[in-house]
Amino acid sequence: MVLYYLLPKKHRWCVLLAASIGFYAIVCLKYIAFIILTAMTTYGGGRWLSGYIEKTDATLKENKKTWTKEQKDSFKQNVTKHKKLICAGILILNFGVLCFLKYYNMFALTFGAPALKLFLPLGISFYTFQSMGYIIDIYRKKFTAEKNPLKLLLFVSFFPQIVQGPISFYSSLASQLYDGNDYDFKNIKEGVLLICWGFFKKMIIADRLVAGITTITEGYKEYSGTLVLGAAVIYALQLYADFSGGVDISRGVSQLFGIDLAENFRRPYFSRSISEYWRRWHITLGAWLKEYLFYPIAMSKLFMNFSKKLKARFGMKIAKVLPVSIASLITFVIIGVWHGANWKYAAFGVWNGGIIMISTLLEERFGIIKEKLKIKNENKLFIAFQMIRTFLVVLVGYFFDIAADFTSAMEMMAKSIYDLHITEIFTRRFYEVIGLPIREVLLVLLMTGVLLWVSIWQERHKDTTLRAEICKKGYAVECLVFLLLFFSVVVFASYGPGTDPADFYYMQF
Amino acid sequence: MTKKRAVKLIALFVMTAAIYLFLQWFLIRTSPTTEYHIKNFFKEPDNSMDVGFVGASEMYADYSPPLAYKKYGFTGYNFCFEGAPGQLYNAMIDVYLDHQSPQLMVIEINGFLYKEWYAERDANYQRFIDNLPFSLRKLQIIHDYVDEDDRINYYVPMVSYHSNWKGPVFQSGRALALFKNSFSDYSMTKSLGTRSTTESQRAVLRRYKKKDQITDWGLEELRKTVAHCKEKGIEKILFIRAPHKAPMPKKTVKQIREIIEGAGYDFLNCERKISEEIGIDESTDYYNDDHLNVLGCEKFTDYLGNYIMTNYDITTDHSEKIDKEWEECADYTQKVFDEIKPLTFENEDELYYEMNVDRLVKKED
Numbered sequence: 019m020v021l022y023y024l025l026p027k028k029h030r031w032c033v034l035l036a037a038s039i040g041f042y043a044i045v046c047l048k049y050i051a052f053i054i055l056t057a058m059t060t061y062g063g064g065r066w067l068s069g070y071i072e073k074t075d076a077t078l079k080e081n082k083k084t085w086t087k088e089q090k091d092s093f094k095q096n097v098t099k100h101k102k103l104i105c106a107g108i109l110i111l112n113f114g115v116l117c118f119l120k121y122y123n124m125f126a127l128t129f130g131a132p133a134l135k136l137f138l139p140l141g142i143s144f145y146t147f148q149s150m151g152y153i154i155d156i157y158r159k160k161f162t163a164e165k166n167p168l169k170l171l172l173f174v175s176f177f178p179q180i181v182q183g184p185i186s187f188y189s190s191l192a193s194q195l196y197d198g199n200d201y202d203f204k205n206i207k208e209g210v211l212l213i214c215w216g217f218f219k220k221m222i223i224a225d226r227l228v229a230g231i232t233t234i235t236e237g238y239k240e241y242s243g244t245l246v247l248g249a250a251v252i253y254a255l256q257l258y259a260d261f262s263g264g265v266d267i268s269r270g271v272s273q274l275f276g277i278d279l280a281e282n283f284r285r286p287y288f289s290r291s292i293s294e295y296w297r298r299w300h301i302t303l304g305a306w307l308k309e310y311l312f313y314p315i316a317m318s319k320l321f322m323n324f325s326k327k328l329k330a331r332f333g334m335k336i337a338k339v340l341p342v343s344i345a346s347l348i349t350f351v352i353i354g355v356w357h358g359a360n361w362k363y364a365a366f367g368v369w370n371g372g373i374i375m376i377s378t379l380l381e382e383r384f385g386i387i388k389e390k391l392k393i394k395n396e397n398k399l400f401i402a403f404q405m406i407r408t409f410l411v412v413l414v415g416y417f418f419d420i421a422a423d424f425t426s427a428m429e430m431m432a433k434s435i436y437d438l439h440i441t442e443i444f445t446r447r448f449y450e451v452i453g454l455p456i457r458e459v460l461l462v463l464l465m466t467g468v469l470l471w472v473s474i475w476q477e478r479h480k481d482t483t484l485r486a487e488i489c490k491k492g493y494a495v496e497c498l499v500f501l502l503l504f505f506s507v508v509v510f511a512s513y514g515p516g517t518d519p520a521d522f523y524y525m526q527f
Numbered sequence: 528m529t530k531k532r533a534v535k536l537i538a539l540f541v542m543t544a545a546i547y548l549f550l551q552w553f554l555i556r557t558s559p560t561t562e563y564h565i566k567n568f569f570k571e572p573d574n575s576m577d578v579g580f581v582g583a584s585e586m587y588a589d590y591s592p593p594l595a596y597k598k599y600g601f602t603g604y605n606f607c608f609e610g611a612p613g614q615l616y617n618a619m620i621d622v623y624l625d626h627q628s629p630q631l632m633v634i635e636i637n638g639f640l641y642k643e644w645y646a647e648r649d650a651n652y653q654r655f656i657d658n659l660p661f662s663l664r665k666l667q668i669i670h671d672y673v674d675e676d677d678r679i680n681y682y683v684p685m686v687s688y689h690s691n692w693k694g695p696v697f698q699s700g701r702a703l704a705l706f707k708n709s710f711s712d713y714s715m716t717k718s719l720g721t722r723s724t725t726e727s728q729r730a731v732l733r734r735y736k737k738k739d740q741i742t743d744w745g746l747e748e749l750r751k752t753v754a755h756c757k758e759k760g761i762e763k764i765l766f767i768r769a770p771h772k773a774p775m776p777k778k779t780v781k782q783i784r785e786i787i788e789g790a791g792y793d794f795l796n797c798e799r800k801i802s803e804e805i806g807i808d809e810s811t812d813y814y815n816d817d818h819l820n821v822l823g824c825e826k827f828t829d830y831l832g833n834y835i836m837t838n839y840d841i842t843t844d845h846s847e848k849i850d851k852e853w854e855e856c857a858d859y860t861q862k863v864f865d866e867i868k869p870l871t872f873e874n875e876d877e878l879y880y881e882m883n884v885d886r887l888v889k890k891e892d
Contacts, residue, residue, distance in 0.1 A: 501546065
């Protein structure tokens with residue numbers, strides 16, 4: 019970091035590149051070829067595509083006056099076809115590598131083909147999505163391709179986000195990476211606080227809960243429905259603390275260099291609907307899929323024609339809502355499958371997409387019921403009801419996540435209902451099975467209370483961040499908060515022999 | 528960066544480092560007796576010990592250096608800790624000889640009789656290494672005994688202890704006692720650990736059986752220790768087996784004796800018949816099967832002290848200051864023993880060690 023700010027602005031990106039390559043080499047040297055391959059194909063493909071676009075645009079411009087409309091249309095059609103071919107080629111190559119590594123064994127197991135010993139290079143999903151977004155944006159003429167291959171390598175491999183995102187758009191990240199950011203002590207302070215907060219969530223809360231979840235999910239047949247449901251609820255907390263904590267660390271590290279990475283979470287468990295939840299959870303993946311998958315599907319000729327046919331047969335409303343819902347369902351199935359090479363993840367996508375589809379289709383009816391019952395949207399009880407309802411829907415989805423396969427997920431869900439004994443949570447055995455002695459339970463409750471308080475504060479102050487407000491209060495408060503966070507992690511975090519704090523849940527995706 | 532900001536940053540860094548160091552000290556939890564037995568060894572004046580004692584809990588339970596000094600005039604410190612395993616004896620001897628030049632080393636062999644899994648437990652290493660003050664020797668011991676992947680736990684003890692501390696009340700009590708201990712210039716009991724009972728009800732880890740044969744691991748570690756002592760040029764070593772209710776099998780005694788005496792060192796087995804010579808009464812002089820209580824300790828101290836003075840040419844010339852200190856320690860320890868004796872007959876079954884015997888003596892005063 020010191021070197022970054024000591025170098026002239028135009029060379030500062032070199033420090034980031036060296037750090038990124040160094041980081042990847044330390045963590046995942048064996049598979050560094052994959053990220054370099056992605057960077058090379060993205061660079062080469064981007065340059066080729068961009069060059070082709072520039073060349074054809076120039077030809078069109080040169081012949082603007084001499085060509086007839088038919089000649090121009092034919093040329094444009096030809097260019098679009100070629101562009102699509104180039105773009106598709108790059109996408110197929112890169113997504114092909116990702117899909118092969120990620121899904122080959124799932125299909126092999128399903129169709130009886132021999133399984134292969136495959137591995138997933140660190141961050142392959144994240145950097146592939148980010149790189150392919152760049153290619154699609156060039157295709158869409160949002161910008162021209164980066165000329166410096168090393169700079170593009172930096173965009174693909176930027177170290178704070180390589181482990182588990184966030185997935186950034188080139189348009190928002192490139193200039194921050196390449197232009198060299200001014201030293202601002204405010205960024206350092208806020209970055210450090212964000213890093214500490216990330217470690218707080220990840221190492222004090224999330225890591226402490228992993229063992230219990232694993233114990234119950236692996237042997238769910240031996241445990242009561244209360245414990246199985248308990249595991250799902252704990253998983254909701256663990257997953258959020260792990261993933262958002264990890265992203266906070268990434269964003270904090272970036273902020274030390276003056277780089278503002280996209281926000282990936284906005285207190286998702288406060289969502290009032292499942293659509294809102296997906297706008298608050300893993301925001302950058304949602305944004306990527308919306309931009310490069312949902313809109314292209316919803317706006318495709320096929321869907322437009324489908325909409326027209328629906329309009330003629332069922333009227334305007336259905337024609338508007340149904341194609342969008344189907345596009346949304348497809349997107350969610352892909353989100354599900356992105357999570358892993360297992361049919362349970364497809365079910366996870368169908369569940370979420372299906373709920374959104376049904377909600378969209380029945381939105382008007384719900385509105386009428388609400389009106390009849392005289393329920394106002396601002397009613398606090400109604401808001402609480404919506405939040406709990408949304409959480410329960412999300413929780414059902416989590417069963418697909420924690421179960422080994424689809425059948426286990428269904429059995430676990432059933433067990434959580436027919437074998438539920440609420441009083442069991444007051445027994446010692448409950449906490450023995452989840453692997454938390456009473457002292458640890460109290461600690462998790464206390465720390466989750468802190469997380470909840472911060473979330474509520476942030477929810478009420480959307481125009482600022484808590485760390486920015488802390489930094490405005492002066493040296494004493496800054497130091498106090500830093501020391502409290504830092505030493506909470508040092509004393510209460512789960513690290514040391516037998517633990518792996520560098521193991522983030524979303525790394526596997 | 529402005530000068531003011533730099534000062535603020537340095538202040539924050541200093542604060543963080545200070546709190547960290549405090550917490551690292553505060554949260555350590557080994558065992559109370561071990562902590563004082565090891566830490567207080569380093570308070571003793573250099574080269575003030577006539578005889579060096581190394582071993583496991585048998586040593587500090589069964590033998591009292593101040594009482595031996597009172598009767599026989601030689602000084603010595605029990606550099607030992609509970610569960611001290613055989614493989615650490617070399618390191619313990621090295622540490623002893625870094626600070627003292629004893630005329631005779633006495634080594635209790637219990638550490639070689641453990642099973643390997645028991646001896647290799649992390650807790651054994653932590654008890655010893657984490658209570659050593661920072662020094663090149665400590666770094667050397669970490670390097671020699673700890674796997675590369677685990678060394679971080681010893682260089683930065685917080686890694687181990689942040690999840691192992693007992694609770695604020697226990698840790699505060701420990702911290703307060705250590706703080707109090709830091710004001711003393713030397714150990715008053717030269718490491719004492721006993722229980723005030725004739726038959727302790729306290730559950731003791733007994734997953735290994737003492738009457739089992741010594742394992743190949745134990746024999747190998749004993750050979751290494753003997754070889755190490757030879758390499759260091761130590762001429763006089765008395766290996767002892769302290770009194771135990773269940774004696775070692777004859778084959779084990781034979782194997783041990785062969786290794787020790789084969790190297791030209793002495794072996795004194797205080798089990799079986801020798802116990803009769805000492806005058807130990809099994810019904811009153813043990814606090815459990817393996818350790819003597821204060822009654823037995825007095826008898827064994829007298830026996831071993833006499834044995835050492837009879838069989839080895841120990842000179843007891845000390846400076847006036849050393850003698851004065853040791854006389855004070857001997858009187859103090861005698862008072863402690865006198866107070867614990869009736870409690871032993873009452874079967875109070877409390878643990879007494881360097882840091883909690885003060886109240887007994889003060890009560891008497």
